[in-house]
Amino acid sequence: MGAIQELSTLENSAAAPEQHASEELEVKAKKFLRGNGANLEVLKDKKLKGQLAVREELYGQSAKAAAKTEKWLMPTDGGYLEPEGLEKTWRIKQESIVREVDLLSSRKAFDIVLPELGPYKLDYTSNGRYMAVAGRRGHLAIIDMKTMALIKEIQVRETVRDVVFLHNELFFAAAQKKYAYIYNRDGTELHCLKEHGPPLKLQFLKNHFLLASTNKFGQLHYQDITTGEMVANFRTGLGRCNVMQVNPCNAVIGLGHNGGQLTMWKPTSGAPLVRMLCHRGPVTAVAFHTGGHLMATAGMDHKIKLWDLRKFETLRTYHGHANALDFSQRGLLAIGMGSFIQIRRDSSGDQDYSLYMTHRMAKGYQIGKVLFQSYEDVLGIGHSNGISSILVPGSGEPNFDSWVANPFENSRQRREKETHALLDKLPPETIMLDPRQIGTVKSSKKKEKPSEKEIEAEVEAAIEAAKNVKLKNKTKGRNKASKRAKKKLEGVVRAKRPFLEHQMEESKKRQRTSQEEVELPKSLQRFVRKKP
Amino acid sequence: MKVKVISRPTDEYTRERSQDLQRVFRNYDPGLRPQEKATEYVRALNAAKLEKIFARPFIGVMDDHIDSISCMAKNPNYLKGIFSGSMDGDIRFWDIASRKTVCQFSGHQGAVRGLTASTDGRTLVSCGSDCTVRLWRVPLPNGLDSVESSSSSSKLLAAYVWKNAFLAADHQWEGDLFATAGAQVDIWDHNRSQPVNSFEWGKDTVVSVRFNPAEPDVLATSASDRSITIYDLRMASPAKKVLMKTKTNAISWNPMEPMNFTAANEDCRCYSYDARKLDEAKCVHQDHVSAVMDIDYSPTGREFVTGSYDRTVRIFPYNGGHSREIFHTKRMQRVFCVKFTCDASYIVSGSDDTNLRLWKANASEQLGVLLPRERKKQEYLEAVKNRYKHLPEIKRIVRHRHLPKPIYKAASLRRTMVEAERKKEERRKAHSAPGSSSTEPFRKRRIIKEID
Numbered sequence: 001m002g003a004i005q006e007l008s009t010l011e012n013s014a015a016a017p018e019q020h021a022s023e024e025l026e027v028k029a030k031k032f033l034r035g036n037g038a039n040l041e042v043l044k045d046k047k048l049k050g051q052l053a054v055r056e057e058l059y060g061q062s063a064k065a066a067a068k069t070e071k072w073l074m075p076t077d078g079g080y081l082e083p084e085g086l087e088k089t090w091r092i093k094q095e096s097i098v099r100e101v102d103l104l105s106s107r108k109a110f111d112i113v114l115p116e117l118g119p120y121k122l123d124y125t126s127n128g129r130y131m132a133v134a135g136r137r138g139h140l141a142i143i144d145m146k147t148m149a150l151i152k153e154i155q156v157r158e159t160v161r162d163v164v165f166l167h168n169e170l171f172f173a174a175a176q177k178k179y180a181y182i183y184n185r186d187g188t189e190l191h192c193l194k195e196h197g198p199p200l201k202l203q204f205l206k207n208h209f210l211l212a213s214t215n216k217f218g219q220l221h222y223q224d225i226t227t228g229e230m231v232a233n234f235r236t237g238l239g240r241c242n243v244m245q246v247n248p249c250n251a252v253i254g255l256g257h258n259g260g261q262l263t264m265w266k267p268t269s270g271a272p273l274v275r276m277l278c279h280r281g282p283v284t285a286v287a288f289h290t291g292g293h294l295m296a297t298a299g300m301d302h303k304i305k306l307w308d309l310r311k312f313e314t315l316r317t318y319h320g321h322a323n324a325l326d327f328s329q330r331g332l333l334a335i336g337m338g339s340f341i342q343i344r345r346d347s348s349g350d351q352d353y354s355l356y357m358t359h360r361m362a363k364g365y366q367i368g369k370v371l372f373q374s375y376e377d378v379l380g381i382g383h384s385n386g387i388s389s390i391l392v393p394g395s396g397e398p399n400f401d402s403w404v405a406n407p408f409e410n411s412r413q414r415r416e417k418e419t420h421a422l423l424d425k426l427p428p429e430t431i432m433l434d435p436r437q438i439g440t441v442k443s444s445k446k447k448e449k450p451s452e453k454e455i456e457a458e459v460e461a462a463i464e465a466a467k468n469v470k471l472k473n474k475t476k477g478r479n480k481a482s483k484r485a486k487k488k489l490e491g492v493v494r495a496k497r498p499f500l501e502h503q504m505e506e507s508k509k510r511q512r513t514s515q516e517e518v519e520l521p522k523s524l525q526r527f528v529r530k531k532p
Numbered sequence: 533m534k535v536k537v538i539s540r541p542t543d544e545y546t547r548e549r550s551q552d553l554q555r556v557f558r559n560y561d562p563g564l565r566p567q568e569k570a571t572e573y574v575r576a577l578n579a580a581k582l583e584k585i586f587a588r589p590f591i592g593v594m595d596d597h598i599d600s601i602s603c604m605a606k607n608p609n610y611l612k613g614i615f616s617g618s619m620d621g622d623i624r625f626w627d628i629a630s631r632k633t634v635c636q637f638s639g640h641q642g643a644v645r646g647l648t649a650s651t652d653g654r655t656l657v658s659c660g661s662d663c664t665v666r667l668w669r670v671p672l673p674n675g676l677d678s679v680e681s682s683s684s685s686s687k688l689l690a691a692y693v694w695k696n697a698f699l700a701a702d703h704q705w706e707g708d709l710f711a712t713a714g715a716q717v718d719i720w721d722h723n724r725s726q727p728v729n730s731f732e733w734g735k736d737t738v739v740s741v742r743f744n745p746a747e748p749d750v751l752a753t754s755a756s757d758r759s760i761t762i763y764d765l766r767m768a769s770p771a772k773k774v775l776m777k778t779k780t781n782a783i784s785w786n787p788m789e790p791m792n793f794t795a796a797n798e799d800c801r802c803y804s805y806d807a808r809k810l811d812e813a814k815c816v817h818q819d820h821v822s823a824v825m826d827i828d829y830s831p832t833g834r835e836f837v838t839g840s841y842d843r844t845v846r847i848f849p850y851n852g853g854h855s856r857e858i859f860h861t862k863r864m865q866r867v868f869c870v871k872f873t874c875d876a877s878y879i880v881s882g883s884d885d886t887n888l889r890l891w892k893a894n895a896s897e898q899l900g901v902l903l904p905r906e907r908k909k910q911e912y913l914e915a916v917k918n919r920y921k922h923l924p925e926i927k928r929i930v931r932h933r934h935l936p937k938p939i940y941k942a943a944s945l946r947r948t949m950v951e952a953e954r955k956k957e958e959r960r961k962a963h964s965a966p967g968s969s970s971t972e973p974f975r976k977r978r979i980i981k982e983i984d
Contacts, residue, residue, distance in 0.1 A: 377537040430570035
């Protein structure tokens with residue numbers, strides 16, 4: 001008996017991990033399913049239903065296969081920082097981290113002090129291999145982060161406000177005193193982009209090959225760098241705009257304005273897609289999460305806010321006067337305030353970004369730019385006295401895809417990738433708030449409501465019908481003319497009743513919706529159109 | 533404190549020697565590829581455009597005949613060979629790969645109207661307006677008997693003279709009977725000088741005959757009294773007949789669904805029937821602007837090719853109402869016969885201008901051996917194109933075909949006429965008492981009656 005029991009418990013214990021593994025697989029496969037399947041129950045067309053069911057099953061199978069192979073394809077685990085005992089992660093100093101990690105990684109943390117050439121801005125290529133730095137006093141340089149070799153350094157003898165890499169490390173654009181310029185890796189000036197005006201900020205949309213800029217007149221320019229065509233030129237009408245960030249998920253550009261507003265733009269519409277009031281004071285920095293559902297903004301009102309981009313609502317508010325924000329590939333949020341850096345992490349999974357790490361630069365350094373290096377656990381910092389980089393364990397994606405971004409690519413692979421990127425260049429029309437809408441069916445409009453005239457005619461007809469009802473001849477006394485007239489009147493009232501009830505319901509519904517409109521989030525309320 | 537950061541030594545992520553393959557790392561996470569759908573759409577659009585650019589369906593012409601081509605036959609045992617017969621009594625055997633005549637069978641005094649090969653591919657049956665049925669020995673493809681091919685008389689196995697002129701012939705798929713059509717349907721044996729059996733239903737001329745691929749004893753014929761008749765050799769009398777409003781020129785059975793056949797009709801349309809249920813067509817295929825002269829199914833059974841009097845060749849899906857492809861050239865005249873090759877990748881058309889033309893079944897398909905990576909890429913592009921085929925831009929590009937001006941005009945005229953008819957019918961219905969008139973479905977409209 002005892003042996004049998006033991007056996008059964010053994011079986012249970014063997015079954016439990018199996019079940020556990022299958023559950024884990026389901027969770028992993030969910031990522032590859034890209035959302036829920038279509039609801040097939042509502043379909044009436046049996047043939048279509050069958051076809052879609054087969055396709056859904058195929059999707060499920062391929063997602064499962066992808067989840068299973070993940071273990072073999074993605075061997076590297078992400079970085080981590082775990083405290084022991086009473087340690088707190090945010091008390092751990094950079095020096096001690098650098099001491100602990102291997103030699104190769106310890107070289108990635110550095111400080112370059114260049115006090116004369118002014119506040120520095122920086123940018124990484126999409127594979128994280130190269131860094132471009134721009135000092136305000138005209139210093140431009142490209143550095144290979146793998147070998148830490150300076151590839152090229154030039155002095156343009158002009159104010160440089162921003163620098164951004166184009167689709168690969170061969171080209172970069174710099175926002176200079178009067179115009180934006182495009183240089184190649186050897187420092188040769190290739191183009192002078194005069195139409196942009198004196199640009200303050202540059203951003204590159206790498207799937208669309210669009211270079212976007214803002215200038216001090218509050219204009220937003222989009223230029224296609226493959227053809228040189230100006231795709232769009234919009235006046236924001238909200239004054240000088242020094243804050244611009246691309247949402248990596250849908251390529252919509254977010255602009256932060258001095259009035260505390262944040263506007264989102266696409267090149268095919270002259271009016272902003274979204275206007276929201278984020279801060280009671282100028283917006284100083286914006287960052288978008290790679291998943292596209294989260295945005296962080298910072299303002300002069302000493303607040304850092306996290307926004308849910310699906311509902312356009314504030315999720316969290318933190319205090320601090322931040323000048324620079326950035327999300328890492330794995331969702332860490334770096335906040336640069338003065339000479340102090342905070343790194344926050346969503347440790348519990350409920351968008352509550354708690355403090356993860358802190359770092360203090362030398363006193364007096366003003367941080368102007370923070371940027372995570374993709375596919376590495378490194379945060380690059382551009383500040384008033386040069387550039388620095390620190391190690392942030394767990395910030396980068398550990399497994400790269402050679403066909404998406406390869407940090408080890410050679411010139412041949414780069415050339416091939418460039419060709420493919422140009423073949424797959426997206427037209428500007430594909431930029432929209434929800435990029436999954438492409439190829440879906442526009443939901444049909446609701447059924448037309450009957451017009452007032454039609455309703456009136458219906459009422460008339462009902463009344464007429466009620467009036468023409470022939471009353472039965474009743475027994476003596478009940479067949480009086482007055483009684484008959486009363487009965488007819490009752491009939492008419494009864495016929496009118498459903499129409500009146502419907503009308504009342506409608507008006508109630510209308511009231512309710514107008515109330516709901518008032519209950520919009522605070523930031524959007526001021527834009528509600530007042531009805532006469 | 534436990535700490536780990538990502539560290540990638542260069543030698544672990546790159547190849548050791550320059551002869552090695554480049555190392556590839558994959559991460560299928562959708563988060564790394566933003567705007568997937570937009571990218572797929574752009575790829576589908578580019579694939580559709582490329583397909584248009586590479587659409588070069590015409591391969592070549594086979595031009596040794598000196599009169600218009602009247603009939604063709606496939607050799608079921610030899611992929612590269614095709615027989616053609618012309619109106620001057622000349623029969624040729626072609627090698628499709630080199631587009632040259634392999635040998636010539638001469639002997640017919642009048643036009644050759646029916647041509648068919650036996651299942652083993654060794655015997656060719658021809659019949660024509662000189663009232664003879666001739667059996668020929670087909671030379672072996674490897675050229676073993678090339679010596680005797682020079683003397684044409686030795687190839688003639690038999691010549692049977694009969695009472696009437698013939699219009700069509702077809703061999704059983706399995707067995708050694710063949711059928712000829714003329715004044716009646718005659719069933720012949722290879723070794724008998726007279727038909728073993730004759731069928732007649734009415735006094736009209738039978739214009740085409742075709743055996744069923746699965747049931748060797750079942751055959752379908754069409755006659756000039758506008759009927760399609762199904763015969764069973766095991767029974768003494770014909771089995772079934774359907775009478776249509778216009779004549780059927782040719783019939784082809786679907787080799788994969790052998791109960792279905794498609795009839796090429798004079799009224800510019802093709803009608804797919806279920807042989808068990810002839811009171812209604814399964815599908816009406818329309819796009820031609822003149823009488824459809826010949827039809828042949830692909831061996832896959834998924835599509836068929838038609839040749840028409842309007843000087844075009846079209847390819848239809850077996851269950852679709854409109855053609856997916858149209859072939860035309862300036863010099864191609866009225867098409868009298870078309871054939872799919874036995875590997876479903878080429879089409880041969882024979883026309884009034886004495887030429888046989890060779891076409892690709894998929895206009896933009898790359899010929900030759902594909903590398904695995906190339907093939908995968910083609911499959912991927914096909915899949916994305918299929919996924920986004922409903923979007924207006926892609927639909928427009930994929931659907932567009934350039935038409936010769938007369939056909940374009942005739943098609944638009946036909947459209948106008950059909951539309952006018954539909955409107956008229958609609959008005960008639962609106963002004964008659966409700967329920968008194970009912971619209972007949974298009975699949976039934978051209979059928980007069982079914983006779984058992």
